[in-house]
Amino acid sequence: MSSREGGKKKPLKQPKKDNKELDEDDIAHKQKLKEQQKALQDAKSKASQKGPLSSGGIKKSGKK
Numbered sequence: 001m002s003s004r005e006g007g008k009k010k011p012l013k014q015p016k017k018d019n020k021e022l023d024e025d026d027i028a029h030k031q032k033l034k035e036q037q038k039a040l041q042d043a044k045s046k047a048s049q050k051g052p053l054s055s056g057g058i059k060k061s062g063k064k
Contacts, residue, residue: 022030
């Protein structure tokens with residue numbers, strides 16, 4: 001049992017990605033994504049400050 005036939009095999013290592021030059025469109029797109037992420041975080045923080053929107057829970061029917 002010296003071979004490692006059974007069990008998981010390790011995946012091959014992927015070559016490192018080269019740093020590509022960003023043009024103006026890519027920079028603008030990344031800036032837009034950052035602004036959207038920040039707006040989402042602000043909205044989450046505002047929503048968490050307030051209480052729950054509904055005091056509901058499980059609604060019971062009128063039948064007994």
